[in-house]
Amino acid sequence: MKILGISGSPRTESRSGSIKVVKKILENTGCEYELISLHGKNIGGCIGCMACVDDNVCKLNDDLKTMRDKIVEADAYVLSGVNYFSTLNAVMHSFLERWYQFRHREADILWGKLAVNVSLGGADPSPPTEVLNAFCLYNLIKVVTIQPTETRINVPC
Numbered sequence: 001m002k003i004l005g006i007s008g009s010p011r012t013e014s015r016s017g018s019i020k021v022v023k024k025i026l027e028n029t030g031c032e033y034e035l036i037s038l039h040g041k042n043i044g045g046c047i048g049c050m051a052c053v054d055d056n057v058c059k060l061n062d063d064l065k066t067m068r069d070k071i072v073e074a075d076a077y078v079l080s081g082v083n084y085f086s087t088l089n090a091v092m093h094s095f096l097e098r099w100y101q102f103r104h105r106e107a108d109i110l111w112g113k114l115a116v117n118v119s120l121g122g123a124d125p126s127p128p129t130e131v132l133n134a135f136c137l138y139n140l141i142k143v144v145t146i147q148p149t150e151t152r153i154n155v156p157c
């Protein structure tokens with residue numbers, strides 16, 4: 001089983017709690033895995049152009065392009081979001097909006113894959129988990145955590 005871990009924090013590895021949590025989960029699976037951080041990635045949100053409708057391939061030319069094959073080839077995901085203003089942070093939201101490309105013409109390319117969703121917050125880590133779960137539902141990905149996996153991390157300004 002191949003697992004793709006996505007740390008949705010925009011912060012560097014040395015400052016981000018998200019990447020540490022995702023790495024720890026991946027290491028404990030005993031499976032083959034790859035960990036990608038969205039730090040420094042240029043990923044815009046879906047622009048609703050519908051150019052992916054015919055072939056399930058997004059035509060926007062940014063950093064998601066090189067990640068598309070890894071998303072399709074993975075059997076399971078560890079998805080991590082961080083709480084920014086009581087919801088999922090922007091770059092992770094943009095990243096997951098672009099998974100719209102996988103859903104057309106009953107292709108449901110990600111159907112049946114598994115996900116463990118993790119969220120972090122300074123005070124309240126729970127809001128991003130609900131958003132991550134909803135994105136998985138839209139792509140028929142089975143979320144295997146029963147309770148949200150949440151971590152509180154205080155970050156000095």
Ligand SMILES: Cc1cc2nc3c(=O)[nH]c(=O)nc-3n(C[C@H](O)[C@H](O)[C@H](O)COP(=O)(O)O)c2cc1C
Pocket residue numbers: 009010011015016017018019082083084085086087120121122123124125152153154155
């Ligand atoms: C712009 C911004 C907004 C934030 N908003 C919230 C919030 O509404 N609620 C909360 O609990 N934490 C909030 N936080 C704290 C982060 O969720 C917390 O520091 C998280 O651990 C960051 O994860 P990271 O270390 O992987 O980047 C915010 C942080 C930033 C930078």
